[in-house]
Structures are given as structure tokens and as C-alpha cells.
Amino acid sequence: MNESLLRFNKKQRYVVFDTETEGLNLVTSRPWQVAWMVVEGDKIIEKNDLFIEWPDLQVSEGAARVTGFTEKEYNKKCEPPNEVWQRFSKDLYNPDNLIIGQNLLGFDVYMVNIWRRLMNLGADYSFIPRILDTKALATAIAKEMPVVKDDFIGWQYRLLNYRERGLKTSQATLLKKYNIDHDPKRLHDALYDIEMNFKVFRKQLFDLEI
């Protein structure tokens, strides 16, 4: 048994996060919600679900449908971007935390950068080397591709950029694949979504040598 594997490491800390956004434009869509959990091993230490206040938020019809956005709830809960950032970045940039999420490298890292840009902060992607993207891992498992430990982020990018007809790596597919009991109606609830994502990740750890 290799005890250095994450599946056996009960002390490893993780930040599992997801953003909900105005749209899917990687330059201009603003993240209006960020949900994250801090986990140690498989024990959830902290849960956060915060709304970010932007002037004249324009959530597209499609995005509102998928994310369950309502103006009433947003207006009630939203907080200034820098206040939310202070709390989120403390966990995101903590070098002890591994960062987990679905399609983080293909989407959410851009949203983090947009958020920083709107607060006049320069780009800082120093958290990227600690990312484990469950979408990339799902492709590796499906295609039986061994982990490339000395080029872990490059390896994940290669997997994310891989396209094959019929290859399904969405969160819903992965929950079904691993027989994880879930309520599909609640998947637009950001906190529920990342909880389910972490369950998928725990299963993936037994399919890969990480």
C-alpha cells in the first residue's frame, strides 16, 4: 500500500470550489456567486456560499436557468467583491490546500482572474499548480491514461483539451457512474454541487495513482 497516495492521506486539506457567472465569456462574464468548502481528508471543516455584488449584473437567460439565479435572492445576499475576495483568497492561496473542482482549468480560473481584474488586482495564477480538475481526471480514467506526476498541470490541460465523440465527463455523468446518491434538482445549488463534486473526487482517487 502506497501511503503517500491522496486516497490514504487523512490530513490533506482541500478547497473545493465553484463559481456561478453571468455567462460563459472568459473575458467579460462576472462571477456573481462563489461557493467553497474546506475539507480535511474526507471531513468537511467549513462551507461558504457567498454572492458578489456587481453593478448592473446581466445574468443571461441560459445562465439563470442553469444556476437558479434570482434577482431577489442575489440582491438580498450580495456583498462587496473585495470582502468576499478576502475570505475566499485566504483559502485559495493557502499553499497547504489542494484545489478541487469541475473544469476549473477550463473555466473557473478565468473567472477568478476577471474578479481580480475588476478589483484592479493583477493576474495571479500561483494557485494553479495545486489544482486537481475532476473533469480532466475523468478523461484520464475513461481513456486509461496514467498520471504524469512531473508535469501534472500540463497533463490535465492535455486531457481537458481532448475531444472525443461520446466521451462524457460532466458532473451528472460522473455522479451516475459512481452510483453517488444525489438529487438532480439540487445540482444548481452551488454548495450541494461542490459537495457532490468532492464525492466524485474521492471516488476518482481510487481510480488513479495520485
Add this chain to the structure above:
Amino acid sequence: MIPVFKSTYSIGKSILTLDEDEIEGGPDSIFTICEENDIKSLVLVEDSMTGFVTAHNKCKDKDIDLVFGLRLTCCNDTKEDDNSDHKIVVFANDDVGCKLLYKIYSHAHTGNGKVDFAFLNSVWNDSVELIIPFYDSFIFNNNFHLRKCVPDFTKITPTFWVEANNLPFDELLKEKVIAFSTRINRPAKRVKSIFYKNKRDVEALQTYKIICNRNFGRPATLSCPNLDHFGSNEFCFESYLEKQK
């Protein structure tokens, strides 16, 4: 850092024109940018030769030194369909180089739109220079896509370009480019690709790309442009000026 311009002659890639005059509210011209910023040597990299004569004549009129490069698709072997496409840029050093550039361009576009190193080695001479661009090169594709692009640098010695555009993978790619160029003892130069004038123009380029995109499937919008990894507004002259400070 060298500013590297691209014009609307590269369809779907840039919104900067080679027009002499700008219309109020219309697109920005590369020549206006040159004039405003006292640029006397214009590095222009295009995806076709169609704009070359226009660029050449206008640069001559304006006493600007034109450094013209052609961006091409290269692969391991044009006779094989082995998913090894990657981009290269060929610069002409002189008139002889321009003729060779046309020859390379004709060869590519009378075949399957690509060249390979067997062909390049057979025609190569000192009148042209090979550049490995930062994005979509063999290094990029081998490291960020599941491709096996194998260049042949036994005869042709390349120069590598390095960029910084706030994309999340820029640093990682830069490490790979520097490592490769150091290994083969070739220089890596800092450049900035320029496709629009100001950061705020990025949505105009996205709109133009959406219009030019011929992909089938769900129609693209600005809210969902379906442009993979188009996550930076730094491919502009404004960003170049900021980085020069």
C-alpha cells in the same frame, strides 16, 4: 519586447486594418498606431500572402520598414493524417526571401494547406528565417494537447517567441519554451501579439470571431462565444505600452 501586428487580411484573427485612413467609429488602422507611436519598423505576421503587397506599398509610402512573416500550418508529414498540425512563422529577410515565401505559400495552398519539414528543408536558404510562435506551436500542442509534433531542426535553426498575456497557462508554456530553446541553444525573444488597439476592443474581436466562425452547432453569442481559452484582453497595443513602462 517586439510588437507583432496582424491585420484583417488574416480572416477572423484581427480587427486591425491596413487602411490609410480611419473612419469615425470604424476599425483601427495599424498605420495610425505606427504614426501615433513613431513605429518605424512594422512587424506584421499574416495567415496569408494576400495583404503583403498592400502592406509593402503602404509601408514604402510611409517610410516604414516592413518585416513580413507568414504564419503557416506545419505537420510531421503532409501525406499522413496524424494530428500533428502546429503553427510556424516564416519571415523574409529580403526580396529573395519574399519570392521563397510565395513559393512556400503556394506549395501549402496547392496541397492540403500545410507544409512539412521535408519540404521546408528542400527549399530553405538564408533569405528566410523560422520563428516558433508562442501559441499553437509544436511545443504548445505537445504539452497542452495530445499531439506528437516532431520538428526537424537539423538544417533550419529557429528563433522562439515568448509572450505574457495573463492567460493561466502562459507561465507553464513559457517554462517549456525556454527549456526547449535552451536545450537546442537557440534564442527566445519576448514579443506581444497585437490583434486590437485597446483592451476595451476585445469584445469587438470576439464578435468578429463569432461572425467568422463556421462551426456548426449551438449558435455563439457574446455571453457564450464558444471560444476555447479566449480569456484575455491583453492582445492589444494598450497592453504593449503598459508593459513597456
